[in-house]
Amino acid sequence: MHICSNIFMKSICALMVFHIICFVSCSKSDDSIILLGQSDKPGALVSYQKTGRLTVENIIKNGSNVGDISPYANHNVILYRVVYNTNHLGQLIEVSGLVMIPENVQNHLEIVQHHHGTIIPGDNDEVPSAYTGGYTDSNAESSFIGAVMASNGYVVSLPDYVGYGATRHLEHPYTVHHELAGVSIDMLRATKKLMNELSLDFSGNVFLTGWSEGGGAALATHKYLQLVDVDEFTIKGSSLLAGPYDYYTFFKQIIANGTLKNENLSIYSWATYSINLYSQELKRSRNDIWAYTVSNQLEALDVPSDRPIDIFQTDFINGIVNETDTKFTMALKANSLLNGWKPAGHLFLHSGTEDRIVPHYNSTNAHKHFSQLNGSSTLYEYQGGDHYTPLYKYVTTTINDFNAL
Numbered sequence: 001m002h003i004c005s006n007i008f009m010k011s012i013c014a015l016m017v018f019h020i021i022c023f024v025s026c027s028k029s030d031d032s033i034i035l036l037g038q039s040d041k042p043g044a045l046v047s048y049q050k051t052g053r054l055t056v057e058n059i060i061k062n063g064s065n066v067g068d069i070s071p072y073a074n075h076n077v078i079l080y081r082v083v084y085n086t087n088h089l090g091q092l093i094e095v096s097g098l099v100m101i102p103e104n105v106q107n108h109l110e111i112v113q114h115h116h117g118t119i120i121p122g123d124n125d126e127v128p129s130a131y132t133g134g135y136t137d138s139n140a141e142s143s144f145i146g147a148v149m150a151s152n153g154y155v156v157s158l159p160d161y162v163g164y165g166a167t168r169h170l171e172h173p174y175t176v177h178h179e180l181a182g183v184s185i186d187m188l189r190a191t192k193k194l195m196n197e198l199s200l201d202f203s204g205n206v207f208l209t210g211w212s213e214g215g216g217a218a219l220a221t222h223k224y225l226q227l228v229d230v231d232e233f234t235i236k237g238s239s240l241l242a243g244p245y246d247y248y249t250f251f252k253q254i255i256a257n258g259t260l261k262n263e264n265l266s267i268y269s270w271a272t273y274s275i276n277l278y279s280q281e282l283k284r285s286r287n288d289i290w291a292y293t294v295s296n297q298l299e300a301l302d303v304p305s306d307r308p309i310d311i312f313q314t315d316f317i318n319g320i321v322n323e324t325d326t327k328f329t330m331a332l333k334a335n336s337l338l339n340g341w342k343p344a345g346h347l348f349l350h351s352g353t354e355d356r357i358v359p360h361y362n363s364t365n366a367h368k369h370f371s372q373l374n375g376s377s378t379l380y381e382y383q384g385g386d387h388y389t390p391l392y393k394y395v396t397t398t399i400n401d402f403n404a405l
Helices: 007-019 056-063 137-151 177-197 213-227 247-256 265-278 297-301 314-321 326-334 361-372 391-404
Strands: 045-054 077-088 091-102 109-115 155-159 202-211 234-241 346-352 376-382
Touching (some): 045 056, 137 202, 346 361, 376 391
Parallel strands (some): 202 234
């Protein structure tokens, strides 16, 4: 729910190639791939490769496309593409990601794991592991969010997720939070292993960030780390921008407004497809959900109308709105991130009040809910801001908040 959020925007995104800013001083590496021993454990590091280096000057110049980040750029950054193990649909598979490591910082390093937003299948140049330097609007999460945080002194871990990079042949579990959390936690383990291979001292402290789909992925990672993998990492805080945390309310509102045109309906249809596919209790016949033929995620994205009533079956819409479709309703509620826990560490929620992709109430509802549980939650509201305009303030405020912790 993020950059290039409609499949028909892909042609527009392609034009962004003409706006690429690439700096000669951003050197690329032909370092060979380092293969490690085979392991059948999730989170095991399979291989790593140095793929690039960003100087402080590179990072400041790249960042100037969004705003002045010179006060935060203190270190050159080395880029590593990693391949690691994770569980997916009951099988151990190899997935990829990117790790950014600041130079001349070796002791008591802390990890920031950033979770990227929506990437339309096929746009693999946008995934973190493909990033080797420079700046485009489509790689801003790596070139701006990741690079600036790494230059400030954090090791930054950026999972591709299943469906991208090394697993581009698989379908992506779009907005399915337990799946996104699993691959992200294993990426943390692989990042820790890489730091050990490079003789870097890890403090054990982890911070989580994410934008859009990635905001939900980050909060889900926080939840599962806290409730399941209790002793592996210390979660200091999570700072999230415009994620779908109140998933059931969000989904039901889209369906209930069935006659209203929705320019983002393609990605909401994709989310429906993924929830149906990756929820153990569902796997509903697609003819019972859609009013047109959907046999894969690309067809789910390729909606023939921008009105929900035209693409979803009437019985499906009524079942969600009236909660008579108990199994699908339960799956949507299970994918929500508000109930059944209270985040440890500090939670920072960022959102534009005029966000039309992931509505603002996702953040306000989460803040209200966790505050009522006496959780440590801070809400940053950007008046008049949409899904994209808070980016600069989000990054700089997040660094300040994390540094203070």
